[in-house]
Amino acid sequence: MSEIQLEIDGKEVKATEGMTVLEAAQSAGIFIPTLCYHEKLEPFGGCRVCIVEVEVNGWTKLVVSCVYPVEENIIVRTRSEKVDRIRKTIIELLMAHAPNSPQLQDLAKEYGADRDRFEKDTSFCIHCGLCVRYCAEVAKKNAIGFVGRGINKEISFIPEIAAKVCNDCKECFPLCPTSYLQAAFVLTESLAFPSPSSERASEE
Amino acid sequence: MARLNSPEELENFRQEILSKRDPSTTCISICAGAGCIASGADEVIAAFKAQIEKEGLTAKVDTKGTGCPGFCERGPVVVIYPEEICYLQVAAEDVPEIVSETIKKKKIVERLLFVDPGTGEKAIHESDISFYKNQERNVLCNNIKIDSKSIDDYLAIGGYSALTKALSQMTDLEILEEVKKSNLRGRGGAGFPAGRKWEGSRNAPEPIKYVIVNADEGDPGAFMDRALLEGNPHSILEGLIIGGYAIGSHEGYFYVRQEYPLAVENINLAIKQAEAYGLLGKNILGSGFDFKVFVHQGAGAFVCGESTALMTSLEGRVGEPRPKYTRSNIKGLWNRPSVLNNVETWANVPLIINNGADWFNQIGTESSKGTKIFSLVGKITNTGLVEVPMGMTLRDIIYKIGGGIPNGKKFKAVQTGGPSGGCIPEDQLDLKVGFDELTKAGSMMGSGGMIVLDEDTCMVDVARYFINFLTDESCGKCVPCREGLRQMHRILTNITVGKGKEGDIELLEELSETAVEASLCALGKSAPNPFLSTLRYFRDEYEAHIKEKRCPALSCKELISFYIDPAKCKACMICFKKCPAEAIDGGKKKIHIIDQEKCTNCGTCFEVCPAKFDAVTKISGEPVPAPVAEEERMITKKSPRKSK
Numbered sequence: 001m002s003e004i005q006l007e008i009d010g011k012e013v014k015a016t017e018g019m020t021v022l023e024a025a026q027s028a029g030i031f032i033p034t035l036c037y038h039e040k041l042e043p044f045g046g047c048r049v050c051i052v053e054v055e056v057n058g059w060t061k062l063v064v065s066c067v068y069p070v071e072e073n074i075i076v077r078t079r080s081e082k083v084d085r086i087r088k089t090i091i092e093l094l095m096a097h098a099p100n101s102p103q104l105q106d107l108a109k110e111y112g113a114d115r116d117r118f119e120k121d122t123s124f125c126i127h128c129g130l131c132v133r134y135c136a137e138v139a140k141k142n143a144i145g146f147v148g149r150g151i152n153k154e155i156s157f158i159p160e161i162a163a164k165v166c167n168d169c170k171e172c173f174p175l176c177p178t179s180y181l182q183a184a185f186v187l188t189e190s191l192a193f194p195s196p197s198s199e200r201a202s203e204e
Numbered sequence: 205m206a207r208l209n210s211p212e213e214l215e216n217f218r219q220e221i222l223s224k225r226d227p228s229t230t231c232i233s234i235c236a237g238a239g240c241i242a243s244g245a246d247e248v249i250a251a252f253k254a255q256i257e258k259e260g261l262t263a264k265v266d267t268k269g270t271g272c273p274g275f276c277e278r279g280p281v282v283v284i285y286p287e288e289i290c291y292l293q294v295a296a297e298d299v300p301e302i303v304s305e306t307i308k309k310k311k312i313v314e315r316l317l318f319v320d321p322g323t324g325e326k327a328i329h330e331s332d333i334s335f336y337k338n339q340e341r342n343v344l345c346n347n348i349k350i351d352s353k354s355i356d357d358y359l360a361i362g363g364y365s366a367l368t369k370a371l372s373q374m375t376d377l378e379i380l381e382e383v384k385k386s387n388l389r390g391r392g393g394a395g396f397p398a399g400r401k402w403e404g405s406r407n408a409p410e411p412i413k414y415v416i417v418n419a420d421e422g423d424p425g426a427f428m429d430r431a432l433l434e435g436n437p438h439s440i441l442e443g444l445i446i447g448g449y450a451i452g453s454h455e456g457y458f459y460v461r462q463e464y465p466l467a468v469e470n471i472n473l474a475i476k477q478a479e480a481y482g483l484l485g486k487n488i489l490g491s492g493f494d495f496k497v498f499v500h501q502g503a504g505a506f507v508c509g510e511s512t513a514l515m516t517s518l519e520g521r522v523g524e525p526r527p528k529y530t531r532s533n534i535k536g537l538w539n540r541p542s543v544l545n546n547v548e549t550w551a552n553v554p555l556i557i558n559n560g561a562d563w564f565n566q567i568g569t570e571s572s573k574g575t576k577i578f579s580l581v582g583k584i585t586n587t588g589l590v591e592v593p594m595g596m597t598l599r600d601i602i603y604k605i606g607g608g609i610p611n612g613k614k615f616k617a618v619q620t621g622g623p624s625g626g627c628i629p630e631d632q633l634d635l636k637v638g639f640d641e642l643t644k645a646g647s648m649m650g651s652g653g654m655i656v657l658d659e660d661t662c663m664v665d666v667a668r669y670f671i672n673f674l675t676d677e678s679c680g681k682c683v684p685c686r687e688g689l690r691q692m693h694r695i696l697t698n699i700t701v702g703k704g705k706e707g708d709i710e711l712l713e714e715l716s717e718t719a720v721e722a723s724l725c726a727l728g729k730s731a732p733n734p735f736l737s738t739l740r741y742f743r744d745e746y747e748a749h750i751k752e753k754r755c756p757a758l759s760c761k762e763l764i765s766f767y768i769d770p771a772k773c774k775a776c777m778i779c780f781k782k783c784p785a786e787a788i789d790g791g792k793k794k795i796h797i798i799d800q801e802k803c804t805n806c807g808t809c810f811e812v813c814p815a816k817f818d819a820v821t822k823i824s825g826e827p828v829p830a831p832v833a834e835e836e837r838m839i840t841k842k843s844p845r846k847s848k
Binding site: 043044045046047048049051062063064066067068069082085086089090093094096097118119121126127146148149150151152153 | 505522527528529675676677678679680681682683684686687688689690691694714715717718721722723724
């Protein structure tokens with residue numbers, strides 16, 4: 001692995017080939033906000049909050065740092081007027097779904113986002129996919145997936161699998177930035193899992 | 205049929221086919237494309253076959269269902285060769301007359317000819333019709349000449365000669381150089397130079413490479429690729445095999461949208477036929493080159509036309525774009541170098557190999573070479589597919605070929621580039637079509653959709669319509685597209701129903717910036733175009749909707765009212781009877797009045813009021829005049845009234 005030298009927010013940063021800009025920044029103690037990133041998971045590039053400005057050979061472009069690979073001598077700016085404006089809009093868009101998410105509230109404070117800017121669609125889920133991907137990539141259970149497309153997309157536990165594996169795992173619960181994941185689980189549980197008491201009753 | 209094992213065998217076989225065909229034989233070509241089939245082409249073909257048999261002409265007359273020649277407005281289209289007599293809107297009932305007059309007596313059936321709407325002149329030959337006369341049909345021209353289900357027909361018009369040339373007279377590198385030199389740019393949307401894309405894959409170290417046909421044509425109102433897939437599948441296949449040879453790929457894919465069943469059928473058949481002739485498979489024409497092709501059907505997602513989503517879908521996973529910053533010609537399908545080109549791009553390849561890059565470079569503009577097929581639809585007299593040299597002006601396409609706007613209406617704008625394209629206004633009609641020219645004007649080439657809009661079209665509503673389409677088709681993976689479009693659609697809808705607020709335009713602009721700059725794939729990045737381009741050229745319409753609650757095109761239902769001018773109303777009772785909401789009060793000789801409370805703005809009264817009275821008007825942004833006083837409502841000959 002060859003070493004790559006780049007600049008992030010005026011600071012010289014050393015990284016290794018194959019790292020993303022986000023990883024390089026984190027290793028240098030530079031903070032870039034994220035919502036769908038998790039160190040154990042493949043980069044998803046869904047929330048776009050980690051967007052940064054990258055200058056390559058004099059050309060400036062916006063890229064998402066969780067996916068963009070480090071390159072020799074690039075200059076990264078993790079904040080700029082434009083980056084901040086886009087982050088603010090993204091946070092406001094997500095707050096139409098989950099206005100009380102602590103993570104979103106923190107980001108809103110930092111970027112001056114107005115949680116009531118857009119008409120509410122309080123579905124709570126922000127489609128970061130952390131639960132779905134963690135279950136598939138780390139837990140390797142595939143007990144939860146995305147169903148539907150676009151604005152109709154939602155997460156859903158697969159009852160047949162969830163009934164067998166979720167009670168002993170629940171590792172995805174703390175990853176969720178909103179309260180939606182547990183709600184979805186409780187719903188699936190009540191609709192599809194045989195509850196221990198009723199099972200016992202039927203055995204008697 | 206035995207395999208053809210060398211270029212010579214193919215050439216001999218071609219000569220054998222031609223020797224059995226007399227060019228002076230009468231051939232009745234009937235378009236069997238999806239558009240003509242929808243207007244009864246199957247019945248027409250059956251009627252011709254039956255009539256020819258009945259008259260005992262089977263030995264002398266060929267009858268075939270062919271590919272789409274593009275004039276869908278007047279289908280079913282019938283062309284009789286060798287005279288090239290073109291009949292339009294032919295029905296099965298017309299067949300006996302055509303056979304007895306034209307086939308037997310060589311007389312023209314006048315009533316089925318094209319009549320120029322401008323001059324009133326009739327055109328007998330296909331090439332005399334104004335719709336065709338001004339086109340340059342290099343790619344589409346063979347559609348009407350061949351039975352799309354017959355490889356022999358394709359061979360008879362010189363098919364697979366480019367492949368022969370490529371395999372026997374050129375090295376793979378020479379082919380690549382020729383394509384690069386031709387400056388062929390991708391016909392699917394972005395206009396990326398095909399040769400450079402090929403070169404990237406060719407030079408990538410990974411030994412297994414793929415070539416893919418993007419046949420996931422999903423733009424509303426676009427059907428160029430469908431016409432080629434259905435009408436001349438071998439031309440695309442030939443291009444694909446040549447591409448495979450040039451980059452060192454042995455496996456090709458057709459990604460066809462499932463909504464094109466006839467295209468899927470014809471392309472599968474073409475592959476089978478090519479395999480049987482040894483034009484696919486092992487050791488093609490004795491060259492040592494192996495190549496196989498598979499067909500994959502999309503599952504109905506517009507986003508799968510996007511390259512990385514298409515490849516993910518092809519791998520059997522959910523068709524969502526990949527977030528990676530790697531070109532798919534380096535790491536594409538199964539992470540291997542993959543050249544993905546659109547149907548029309550591949551169909552241009554055999555032409556370039558046969559005629560040379562210099563020939564191709566003669567056509568077009570500085571930066572856009574060759575011809576481009578557009579699907580000309582909307583408020584246009586001649587709906588259909590038109591193939592023109594790059595650099596033709598929009599005005600020529602719309603007026604010379606398209607025959608202008610029907611019903612005496614005024615042109616307002618032309619929407620190009622599919623749902624994420626833009627609207628170009630009247631003062632830019634002299635714009636030359638080309639990749640960069642259209643982008644500069646705030647629109648894009650896209651895959652060649654061209655929707656003409658007339659004065660009755662509300663531009664805010666057009667933006668709302670396309671943003672709605674894209675909201676529906678967003679895969680939902682990234683926030684700027686999924687959530688941004690949802691909000692944009694909501695705001696645009698509010699504006700069209702009179703709930704627009706100060707600041708809406710600025711908010712839409714901000715959401716557009718976020719989508720353009722931060723979206724994951726090209727769908728999201730270009731999705732705000734319908735809004736941005738209509739705002740650029742028709743800002744006054746947005747402002748009228750928001751500030752005055754007025755729709756200048758008198759189109760947005762919630763912002764208009766219908767009113768009967770008492771001075772013009774003749775109390776004929778037509779609108780009174782037709783109104784589905786029973787909102788019209790009146791009687792014989794009693795001037796009609798619309799009860800605005802009951803009116804649903806359906807527009808029936810406006811449509812049925814006889815043109816000679818022209819008493820019903822649409823109003824927007826102003827109060828409806830008070831109804832005429834009850835005592836003045838009776839029409840007597842001696843009381844002429846004044847207008848409001």
